[in-house]
Amino acid sequence: MLYVEILGNLPEMAVDEVRSMLELGGGEITGSDYLFLKVSGDEKAFPFLNRLGLAHEYGKLLVEADSIEELLDKAKEVEWPIEGTFKVDTETMTNCRHKVTELPRKLGAVIHAKGFRVNLSKPDTLVRVYCGEKLHAGIRLKFFDPKDFERRKAHHRPFFRPISLHPR
Secondary structure, three states: OEEEEEOOOOHHHHHHHHHHHHHHHOOEEEEEEOOEEEEEOOHHHHHHHOOOOOEEEEEEEEEEEOOHHHHHHHHHHOOOOOOOEEEEEEEEOOOOOOOOOOHHHHHHHHHHOOOOEEOOOOOOEEEEEEEOOOEEEEEEEEEOOOHHHHOOOHHHOOOOOOOOOOOO
């Protein structure tokens, strides 16, 4: 199971973009929670998801829960695919129903108890927790840097047309 965090300025267009890329990559959107999309798919979808323009990031979804306690209990049973060091980072969406100020520390302690090392300044793996109607936790696989789109502007291309639109 995968997740995609989409941009908030054009959410309907972002959902349609993810849906069309998943049609090519062999997956589908199975749920949503504000700007968080739950996606069925595997590694075959990665080349298509890498082309997203209206997304912040995508990753592997590992845990879904209705409460913080349930998230921590499920996290104890998960085989975390962490390479090297890790850091837990939370994303509090507009529709967040949970108090998640202490969640990075608590979830980090659960993962650390499995033998992984914490590095808060330069982690090798980023564990992301999204708070919305539910709590979703996963491993970030790809972050889309907004500066990448600046390099796609018309004046950076090998050819130029005066009717070029902004890449995003």
